[in-house]
Amino acid sequence: MSEVVYENEKLKVYMASEGAAIKFSFEGCIDEDFHCENLVGKNPAELHIDFKDVKVINSCGIREWVNFIEKLGSAVPIKYNNCPQIIVQQINMVDGFLSANANVETFFAPYFCEECDSEHVILLKGSDVATGVAPTQKCPDCNASEDMEFDAIEKQYFHFLEIKKSA
Amino acid sequence: MKNLKCKVIHSDSEFTESLEKKIQENSLPVEIIGQNETDENYLILDFKKNPTDEIKALLSKKDKETILFISEDKDSELSELLKKYPVQHVLRDEDDNKLNLITDILNTNINNEYWSLQKILGQSTQIQETLFKKSSDVNPLIEKFVESVDLSNAFKEIPTYLTQTVNELVTNAMFNAPVDGDGKAKYRSMDKRKNLDLLPCEYVTLKYGASDSVLAFSVRDQFGSLNKETIYQYLSRGLQEIIRHEDKDGGAGLGLALIRQFCHRLIFNISPGNFTEVICYIDKMKRFKLHQTHVKSIHVFFQKG
Numbered sequence: 001m002s003e004v005v006y007e008n009e010k011l012k013v014y015m016a017s018e019g020a021a022i023k024f025s026f027e028g029c030i031d032e033d034f035h036c037e038n039l040v041g042k043n044p045a046e047l048h049i050d051f052k053d054v055k056v057i058n059s060c061g062i063r064e065w066v067n068f069i070e071k072l073g074s075a076v077p078i079k080y081n082n083c084p085q086i087i088v089q090q091i092n093m094v095d096g097f098l099s100a101n102a103n104v105e106t107f108f109a110p111y112f113c114e115e116c117d118s119e120h121v122i123l124l125k126g127s128d129v130a131t132g133v134a135p136t137q138k139c140p141d142c143n144a145s146e147d148m149e150f151d152a153i154e155k156q157y158f159h160f161l162e163i164k165k166s167a
Numbered sequence: 168m169k170n171l172k173c174k175v176i177h178s179d180s181e182f183t184e185s186l187e188k189k190i191q192e193n194s195l196p197v198e199i200i201g202q203n204e205t206d207e208n209y210l211i212l213d214f215k216k217n218p219t220d221e222i223k224a225l226l227s228k229k230d231k232e233t234i235l236f237i238s239e240d241k242d243s244e245l246s247e248l249l250k251k252y253p254v255q256h257v258l259r260d261e262d263d264n265k266l267n268l269i270t271d272i273l274n275t276n277i278n279n280e281y282w283s284l285q286k287i288l289g290q291s292t293q294i295q296e297t298l299f300k301k302s303s304d305v306n307p308l309i310e311k312f313v314e315s316v317d318l319s320n321a322f323k324e325i326p327t328y329l330t331q332t333v334n335e336l337v338t339n340a341m342f343n344a345p346v347d348g349d350g351k352a353k354y355r356s357m358d359k360r361k362n363l364d365l366l367p368c369e370y371v372t373l374k375y376g377a378s379d380s381v382l383a384f385s386v387r388d389q390f391g392s393l394n395k396e397t398i399y400q401y402l403s404r405g406l407q408e409i410i411r412h413e414d415k416d417g418g419a420g421l422g423l424a425l426i427r428q429f430c431h432r433l434i435f436n437i438s439p440g441n442f443t444e445v446i447c448y449i450d451k452m453k454r455f456k457l458h459q460t461h462v463k464s465i466h467v468f469f470q471k472g
């Protein structure tokens with residue numbers, strides 16, 4: 001069961017219990033209108049954040065996000081899930097977007113099938129990329145025997161995993 | 168028409184020769200002067216290694232414009248450089264089109280023009296226009312705009328890129344550009360959750376056009392309130408590899424860094440007190456990797472006296 005715990009014209013945040021953890025699912029546009037007061041102070045054992053339905057995040061939204069993460073404090077472990085490419089890019093670029101107590105559990109990564117000339121985004125686990133190398137994937141559209149090609153620069157795209165390793 | 172003098176410092180000896188040829192082909196009134204001459208209007212500089220004191224002295228000279236070539240991996244050094252020196256044009260050394268770009272820049276200067284969307288896309292290209300009059304219109308109008316864009320041969324993330332970039336530019340033009348008679352920002356500190364209704368003289372214009380290979384759009388305010396110092400501060404911040412959020416006053420730096428992730432060329436046309444226009448273009452490539460590694464350039468055109 002999930003309930004809407006925050007809402008503005010462009011963004012909805014749903015909250016659900018997952019055992020002792022709570023999950024916030026964001027849907028829409030994170031921008032200057034996002035204010036996190038309703039989302040802090042819940043003090044769960046663990047916090048899960050689902051980014052799957054985030055469509056846009058602008059620079060004001062990034063600032064609000066960093067503010068939100070700071071307010072959550074460093075005591076509760078945080079897991080980021082289903083991060084789309086635009087969120088991965090911000091995690092890699094903006095200091096504080098992923099705090100020290102937060103980890104990326106799952107994220108989307110771009111692949112390309114040369115056989116049928118099609119793009120795909122594949123959900124990966126952080127643990128799939130332990131060595132910084134993209135895992136091999138078959139095209140979901142065609143029966144190509146060749147694996148798809150990872151369609152980003154691994155060192156750049158998986159930068160956030162490196163930061164976590166060196167922390 | 169005026170004559171321009173260019174000083175070229177480039178590690179590739181063939182570069183100057185090819186540039187000279189290109190200038191001749193285009194019959195431009197431009198002369199490439201010797202290394203010992205000092206009356207250049209343009210400094211064309213290849214930034215392969217850290218600049219020497221001599222180059223720093225050239226960069227700080229007033230009354231000249233600089234075209235700088237930089238390699239892919241030099242962003243953080245460029246960020247440092249822009250803190251101190253106004254460089255009008257930053258081009259990638261890897262850009263196959265660089266000679267054409269330079270002649271375009273010189274030609275634009277000679278004719279005292281800006282780079283307009285129409286000029287970039289060609290006179291026959293149809294340009295569509297959207298006016299933003301209030302903040303509550305921003306998202307619905309951008310959504311409508313993105314839906315109207317022909318995305319054939321472009322990769323799937325392009326709608327997201329367009330939405331992100333236009334949102335950033337329009338929001339910035341709406342809240343940060345309008346100034347009162349004393350030059351003070353009118354809406355910058357306003358609570359952005361409240362609806363902002365702009366006066367007719369404050370409307371923000373989005374223009375869009377496309378060719379077979381390029382999507383281009385511009386966002387223009389009616390103020391031109393960005394000064395040189397601010398723009399270089401923004402550029403410098405926006406080029407940092409990791410943006411520190413503690414740069415509370417560096418908001419626009421973050422905005423620029425975002426835009427730069429998504430666009431291949433960024434052009435600022437600034438007429439102080441009249442308008443600021445930011446033109447972005449995205450090359451329609453199909454693959455994310457190509458998009459990420461594709462050459463990127465930045466150009467600043469200030470109104471000349």
Ligand SMILES: [Zn+2]
Nearest residue numbers: 113116139142
């Ligand atoms: Zn395939």
